[in-house]
Amino acid sequence: MAKFEIENLNLWYGSHHALKHVSLSIEALKITALIGPSGCGKSTLLKTLNRMNDLVEGCRITGRVLLDGQDVYGGMDTSLLRRRVGMVFQKPNPFPMSVYDNVAFGPRTHGIRGKARLDDIVERSLRAAAIWDELKDCLKKDALRLSGGQQQRLCIARALAVEPEVLLMDEPTSALDPISTSRIEDLVVSLKQNYTIIIVTHNMQQAARISDRTAFFLLGELVEYGDTEKLFSLPRDKRTENYITGRFG
Amino acid sequence: MAERRSDRGGIAFGPAEGKNVSLKCFRESLAAGLFAAAACICVLAVVLICAFLLANGIPGMVRIGVFDFLTGTRWKPSNNLYGIMPMILGSLYVTAGALLVGVPAGILTALFMSRFASRRMLKFMKPAVSLLAGIPSVVFGFFGLVVIVPLIRELFGGNGSSLLAACVLLGMMILPTIITVSESALNAVPQSYYEGALALGATHERAVFRVVLPAAKSGVAASVILGIGRAIGEAMAVMMVAGNWPVIPDSLLKGVRTLTSNIVMEMGYAADLHREALIATAVVLFVFILSINLLFSILKRRAGL
């Protein structure tokens, strides 16, 4: 079943047409990878899904984005939307507070009080993000003192703590070393059981390794979308083939 | 042949350029010397003030008795009684009151300017705040005298010149300090914190109050410290509205005298021990200011401003 249904989406930053007639449907409980050269609109598409584009001045959108059949831009409460659609940013951005407060921020935002309940959520989220064992003894530690890889997993835990249905990840491993990267890849694959994941990546191998479906973008257009295996072994479009074989540009 | 000629050309060109270089060198070292001299004058001024204060203040303090001087509650120069406890407390009360008035208002204004105001609003608010910072303290004092003092007299009785009037007035005077320093601290908070909070479903208000403001806390604290410095060092405006009794006030409506106004009011005619007692008062004030500056620089380092 489709979690997100994107229909003829167009997006302009001022006069710059950043997304052109994009239509695709994102399947539930699958990992969808968005690939394409820099500036092709991957982050932009991701941000339309949780309406982070609302922050950008002069951003204009036409078309429809449906989450479980509901129009995201049709008067949906953004707070509620972002609770259902979590996001992990390219650059780890933990808040300058303790590990615990970072993870508890989301639940507290949505009205969860009571130490026992929060403790439980924090532990579960950190476990789900495969960082509990490293951090269980230093929950009071300032999150900014963690390593980059730990920070990113903490951010994933923070996103998971509000129990979203979808997780948007914008190049979550681009700032990390190979070991942290592979840990996060394993984590993403394991999260698939409970979450619909959309991940932007510049790393072809990563897309091929972890994703079920892949969408290839070029200059704001969706060039090709399909099962990852097929797209990488038998691309239908010449441009896709050029890109994934590194003969682009 | 051709090579040689060009060689000679090079040599001929050399000395002229060399002259230029040495002239430039000379100018640069002259400039550096001037700057160094300016810096020396600045440092010298501080050292001289320190030396003057200590040399003139400490002997008086010792003659009165350091303990009697600092903890004595009666200031009667005509009876040779020099206890500055009322003034120490007066300065602390007035400063604390000014903070109660100025800090919440200042921080909220800074938050508004940094995260809520439209660009059009900012266009009015920024100049307004800097104008407020530029108003001379006598003018503030005058405003206090003709507006705040009568208002307090009307509302609460008494003659109006009071601790309360001084607190309100000083609270207004420290606003620009608190607003500008807090605002720049708030503006320096990375946008990624704010976006991270929004992406978790937080509203704008929650993101600002629970993430951005705490992230700027060292800078905001530094603004408060600067405000304290401003409030404790203010003399003129306070003198005009505070009633200036050298007595520990037991109510907000009583008059109060601060360390600064004590000095300003009596320095004109004081002589001998009286004069030394006033300079010793300045030493105490100086110690306060010094500790505030120290605190400020520690906080500033921590805030990375």
Ligand SMILES: Nc1ncnc2c1ncn2[C@@H]1O[C@H](COP(=O)(O)OP(=O)(O)OP(=O)(O)O)[C@@H](O)[C@H]1O
């Ligand atoms: N806030 C903005 N204001 C104006 N233009 C923007 C803004 N954000 C992105 N753009 C433009 O929109 C286009 C798509 O940007 P986007 O960030 O989505 O690219 P991307 O595919 O994520 O690239 P990268 O792989 O480098 O992250 C780019 O041409 C970019 O210059």
Ligand SMILES: [Mg+2]
């Ligand atoms: Mg991007």
